Every structure is written in C-alpha cells, then in structure tokens.
Amino acid sequence: MTLLAVERIKLFSTRSPWWSMFLALALTIGFAGLMATQASANSPMGVSTTQIGYQFGLMVIMVMAALAVTTEYRFGTIRATFQAAPNRTRVLLAKTAVVAALALVIGEIAAFGSWGVSWVLAPVSDLALATAEQWRLVAGVGLVFMGAAVFSIAVGILLRQSAGAVTLLLIWSMLVEQLIRLVPTFGSDLQEWMPFTAAGRFLTGSNRFTESAPLGPWASLAYFFALAVVLLIIALVTANRRDA
Amino acid sequence: MIEAVGLTKRYGSTVAVNDLSFSVKPGRVTGFLGPNGAGKSTTMRMILGLDRPSAGKVLVDGKPYQELKYPLRHVGALVEARWVHPNRSAHAHLRWLARSNDLPRKRVDEVLGMVGLDKVAGRKAGGFSLGMSQRLGIAAALLGDPQVLLFDEPVNGLDPEGIHWIRQFMQRLAAEGRTVLVSSHLLSEMSLTAEDLVVVGRGELIAECSTEEFVNRASDSSVRVRSPQAEQLAGLLAERGLAARTADAQSLLVDGADTEQVGEIAAAGGIVLHELAAERSSLEEAFMRLTGDSVEYQTDFGQPTDTLTTAGK
Ligand SMILES: Nc1ncnc2c1ncn2[C@@H]1O[C@H](COP(=O)(O)OP(=O)(O)OP(=O)(O)O)[C@@H](O)[C@H]1O
Ligand SMILES: [Mg+2]
Numbered sequence: 216m217t218l219l220a221v222e223r224i225k226l227f228s229t230r231s232p233w234w235s236m237f238l239a240l241a242l243t244i245g246f247a248g249l250m251a252t253q254a255s256a257n258s259p260m261g262v263s264t265t266q267i268g269y270q271f272g273l274m275v276i277m278v279m280a281a282l283a284v285t286t287e288y289r290f291g292t293i294r295a296t297f298q299a300a301p302n303r304t305r306v307l308l309a310k311t312a313v314v315a316a317l318a319l320v321i322g323e324i325a326a327f328g329s330w331g332v333s334w335v336l337a338p339v340s341d342l343a344l345a346t347a348e349q350w351r352l353v354a355g356v357g358l359v360f361m362g363a364a365v366f367s368i369a370v371g372i373l374l375r376q377s378a379g380a381v382t383l384l385l386i387w388s389m390l391v392e393q394l395i396r397l398v399p400t401f402g403s404d405l406q407e408w409m410p411f412t413a414a415g416r417f418l419t420g421s422n423r424f425t426e427s428a429p430l431g432p433w434a435s436l437a438y439f440f441a442l443a444v445v446l447l448i449i450a451l452v453t454a455n456r457r458d459a
Numbered sequence: 460m461i462e463a464v465g466l467t468k469r470y471g472s473t474v475a476v477n478d479l480s481f482s483v484k485p486g487r488v489t490g491f492l493g494p495n496g497a498g499k500s501t502t503m504r505m506i507l508g509l510d511r512p513s514a515g516k517v518l519v520d521g522k523p524y525q526e527l528k529y530p531l532r533h534v535g536a537l538v539e540a541r542w543v544h545p546n547r548s549a550h551a552h553l554r555w556l557a558r559s560n561d562l563p564r565k566r567v568d569e570v571l572g573m574v575g576l577d578k579v580a581g582r583k584a585g586g587f588s589l590g591m592s593q594r595l596g597i598a599a600a601l602l603g604d605p606q607v608l609l610f611d612e613p614v615n616g617l618d619p620e621g622i623h624w625i626r627q628f629m630q631r632l633a634a635e636g637r638t639v640l641v642s643s644h645l646l647s648e649m650s651l652t653a654e655d656l657v658v659v660g661r662g663e664l665i666a667e668c669s670t671e672e673f674v675n676r677a678s679d680s681s682v683r684v685r686s687p688q689a690e691q692l693a694g695l696l697a698e699r700g701l702a703a704r705t706a707d708a709q710s711l712l713v714d715g716a717d718t719e720q721v722g723e724i725a726a727a728g729g730i731v732l733h734e735l736a737a738e739r740s741s742l743e744e745a746f747m748r749l750t751g752d753s754v755e756y757q758t759d760f761g762q763p764t765d766t767l768t769t770a771g772k
Contacts, residue, residue, distance in 0.1 A: 217558065217559065217561060218559070220558050221555050221558050221559045224551065224554055224555040224558060225544075225547075225555050228544075228547045228548065228551035228552075228554075228555070229544055229546045229547050230546060231546075286544065287544075290541070290542065290543065290544050290545065291539055291541060291542035291543075292542055292543065292544050294509055294538070294539075294542055295542045295543075295556065295599070296559070297508070297509060298507050298508070298509065298530065298531075298536065299530065299531050299556055299559040299560060300530075300559050300560075301508045301524060301525040301527070301530060302525070456511075458504070458509065458510040458511060459504075459509040459510070
C-alpha cells in the first residue's frame with residue numbers, strides 16, 4: 216500500500232500525466248465527435264463506429280506509461296526510489312499498478328465519452344448498448360488501455376531510455392504488426408498472433424475476419440494480457456539483476 | 460557503522476573496486492579520499508544496494524542494505540544532487556520519499572527548514588541552483604533521521620559559503636554520534652573536515668588511519684639545495700643512500716633528509732652551496748605522490764613540478 220501511495224504521489228506531482236490524460240481524451244472523444252457530425256439517416260453510426268478514435272488515445276497512453284519509467288531512469292529518481300525501497304520487484308509492480316489503473320480509468324472515460332458525444336451529435340443513429348457485444352466494444356477500451364500500459368512499462372524498464380522505448384512501441388504497434396502480413400506463406404497467420412492485433416480483435420464486432428481468427432474476442436484479450444505479463448516478468452527479472 | 464569486506468566491483472574488464480575492506484565508525488567524520496576514478500562513487504552505490512558487488516559484501520548496522528526494513532531511517536545519502544525530477548517541487552520530492560519509509564509528513568517541512576529551503580519548497584527542483592540542489596539532497600538524506608550518512612563529493616561546485624555550511628553541517632552530525640562518510644578527491648578539503656580517512660586509489664585501499672597521521676606521513680619534508688657542483692653533490696648524497704631529484708640545472712631536491720645532513724655532506728665533499736632550504740611539500744603534492752601509482756588517468760602534461768612550494772589551498 217505504501218509503495219502504491221509513493222508511486223501515486225510521484226506520478227501526479229509532475230505535469231505529464233495530466234497532459235496525457237487531456238490529450239488522450241481530447242483526441243479520442245474529438246474524433247468520435249467528428250465522425251458523429253458526418254452521420255445521417257442514410258448512413259447512421261453504429262456502436263463500434265463511436266470507438267474508432269481509441270487508437271489515438273491508446274498511443275498517448277502508451278507513451279505516458281513508457282515515460283513514467285524512462286524519465287525515472289533519465290533523472291536518476293529510480294535510484295532514489297530503490298534507495299528508499301530496495302525491493303525492486305515491489306517498487307516496479309506498484310508503479311505498474313498505478314499507471315495501469317490510470318490507463319483503465321482514462322480508457323473508460325474516453326470510451327463512454329466517445330459514445331456519449333456520438334449519442335448527442337448523431338441522434339439519428341441507434342446507439343443503445345443492448346447486447347453484450349456492444350458493451351464489450353465500449354467498456355472494453357479501458358481494458359485494452361490497461362494492457363497496453365503494462366506492455367509499455369515493461370518496454371520502458373527494459374530499454375531505460377525514452378526515445379528508444381517510445382519509438383519501439385509506436386513502430387511496433389503501428390507498423391510492424393501491419394507489415395508482418397507481408398512475410399510470405401505464414402505472414403498473415405503470424406499477424407493473428409501479434410499482441411496489438413489481438414487487442415484490436417477484442418474491440419471489433421463479429422465479422423467474417425474475426426470469425427475466422429484463431430482466438431475469439433475474450434481469448435484474444437486474455438492472450439494480450441498474458442503477453443504483457445510475460446514481458447513485465449522479463450523486465451522485473453532484468454531490473455533485479457542489473458545495477459540500478 | 461559501515462563495514463566493507465573484500466568488496467569488489469567489475470564493469471566488464473574494468474575493475475572499479477578491488478578487494479576493498481574498511482570500516483567507518485560512528486561519532487566522527489570519515490573522509491573517503493581518492494583521485495578521480497578511484498572507485499569512491501562505485502563503493503557508495505554498493506553500500507546503498509544500487510550496484511551489486513562482484514565479490515565481497517558491505518554491511519550497514521550489521522545488515523546488507525537490502526535487509527533494512529526502512530532504509531532511510533538507517534542510512535541517508537547524497538550521492539548525486541540531481542536525482543530529482545526537474546518538474547517536481549522540492550516539497551513533493553521529499554513527500555514521496557517520506558511516504559516510502561512511513562515518515563510523518565511534517566518531517567518534510569522540518570528538514571526543509573534545517574537546510575534553509577522552506578521558502579522555495581513549492582518551486583520546481585529543476586530551477587534550483589547547484590547549491591540549492593545540494594541542500595535538497597541533504598534534506599532528503601536527513602529525512603529519516605538516520606544514524607549513518609553518506610555524502611559523495613558534497614562540496615563539488617559550491618561557493619565558499621556553501622562549502623563552509625556543508626563542513627559545519629557534517630561535523631555537527633558527527634558530533635551527534637552519527638556515522639558520517641564523505642568522499643572527496645582533495646586532501647586539503649578532507650584535512651579540514653574529516654578526523655579519519657579511508658584512502659583509495661584504483662579501487663584499492665591505500666590507507667585507513669586518522670587524518671593527522673596521513674597528513675604527517677604524506678608531507679614529509681625534503682631539502683632544496685642549489686650548487687654549481689650539483690652533479691657531484693648528487694653523487695655524494697647517493698653514496699649516503701639519499702635520493703636526489705634534479706629540479707633545474709643547478710638545483711636538487713633531496714627527499715627524507717634535513718638541511719643539517721645535506722649541509723654536512725656538502726662541506727665534507729668541499730662543495731660550494733648557493734642555497735640550502737627545507738621544503739614542506741603541499742598536501743596535494745604529497746597526496747599525489749602517495750596515490751601516484753594509482754591515478755587512473757595519468758596525463759603527460761600538467762604534472763606537478765618538483766619546484767612547487769605553495770601550501771595546499
Ligand atoms: N556503470 C559503470 N560502467 C562502467 N564503468 C564504470 C561504471 N561506473 C564506474 N565505472 C568505472 O569505475 C571506475 C571507478 O569509478 P567511480 O565513479 O567509482 O570513481 P570515483 O572515485 O567516484 O571518481 P570521481 O572522483 O571522478 O567521482 C572508473 O574507471 C569508472 O570509469
Ligand atoms: Mg565519484
């Protein structure tokens with residue numbers, strides 16, 4: 216509990232989480248608003264369309280989570296922290312918990328905010344959350360943000376420097392997972408097993424692509440989480456073995 | 460109480476600290492002295508459990524650092540004043556540190572008052588001058604009212620007033636019965652601050668003794684003699700087992716001798732003297748001589764000349 220409080224104080228006593236929060240919400244909800252103004256009786260919005268902008272918020276959250284770790288290495292506060300609390304595993308788990316919780320909250324606000332804005336701006340559309348799938352498409356965004364935050368923290372711990380960690384995360388999630396499909400013979404099968412592709416599948420309504428995928432929506436989310444946790448464990452072991 | 464036993468740290472092929480054993484006693488300021496690259500900071504990081512020793516161990520109050528339940532209540536350290544997030548206020552920086560060791564929040568205001576930063580507590584640490592950063596680092600070290608304090612080159616870059624303040628502060632802490640270890644690469648600085656010394660060079664122990672003893676040992680006198688027959692005189696001195704160094708064409712410096720000896724030898728040999736003087740080398744010169752072989756980065760230029768006679772600054 217103590218370490219959670221410590222990480223909370225650390226996170227919120229600088230400006231960057233506030234900026235990230237603002238940016239993530241503005242981009243995601245703003246994009247939904249933009250889409251909503253385009254809706255008409257002929258082309259109404261669906262629940263899944265309201266969430267189309269979540270990618271922007273996700274990028275911001277991943278950058279924030281990675282920086283939450285790498286700035287500590289950059290400014291040496293990680294050493295001050297390990298000096299105050301020598302159990303590195305517990306320190307880093309506490310940080311992960313705080314950042315992941317924040318990501319979850321931001322994700323949910325972004326998702327329901329996008330949905331709400333669309334509801335207001337595109338009254339012609341039927342945006343009622345009636346089915347379990349519709350709930351998943353909206354409420355699931357926070358879960359994906361949370362998993363992505365864990366991913367980013369692990370990468371931050373492993374690389375320890377901001378530019379490298381942010382570049383790797385963004386290039387990976389935006390480019391590598393798209394381009395991997397181009398690998399001959401098994402490329403498109405491989406793509407199905409990529410972490411952010413799996414997370415995206417969880418946030419996609421059933422269609423012919425998701426139905427032919429190896430994992431269903433919830434299994435995809437579980438797989439995404441499992442990869443994040445494995446990467447975090449590798450990061451924790453590494454942090455314990457090397458010099459601070 | 461700090462005890463290092465066979466402490467060794469290798470970074471790849473660099474041996475930063477080699478089989479270092481020493482102990483630091485409470486109630487006095489102990490200087491940790493060594494030239495640049497001697498391994499002082501590395502040793503301090505190992506004491507704090509930040510770097511893992513390649514061999515050996517170091518105990519604080521009889522325990523490895525990692526086993527201290529509330530480490531800040533045992534050990535306060537200023538290793539690097541800039542280990543602060545520049546966008547975080549001084550107060551917030553100390554608040555999270557205090558929270559991590561279950562220290563009351565009012566302790567933050569107390570230590571800020573002790574180092575004279577109470578007026579700027581709400582300002583971002585990134586805007587602090589070096590002196591203010593150093594004070595903030597000391598405030599952090601004092602948070603848990605620890606019995607053991609480590610300071611790595613605390614006076615580096617400070618103005619005379621700041622240096623004076625830190626010296627007084629460390630001596631007061633030691634007078635309260637605490638263990639204070641402070642590193643420096645200047646013997647003159649240590650001779651003003653520390654009672655005991657642990658001297659290292661190239662990661663190895665050179666001496667562990669009182670400052671007085673080390674200074675006496677370091678600054679033994681030499682004799683300066685000028686003569687038109689300098690070469691001849693050097694030969695005579697060598698016969699008596701005295702080593703003479705050539706200072707310039709006509710001058711010699713004789714280590715470990717006094718003026719009487721040199722004067723008598725010269726008279727016996729019928730040598731004309733133009734000058735005969737005792738010379739005490741400066742502290743820094745002497746320190747360089749003692750750690751000379753163990754200076755990591757030897758330079759070919761700017762070596763202290765043998766003719767320097769100014770006293771330590
Ligand atoms: N993280 C590291 N990786 C590789 N080498 C290192 C590392 N830290 C220190 N060293 C090396 O170990 C040696 C001792 O360095 P250290 O910083 O402990 O010396 P120091 O006595 O504190 O010197 P200074 O007076 O310059 O502060 C140096 O040769 C240094 O280059
Ligand atoms: Mg150093």
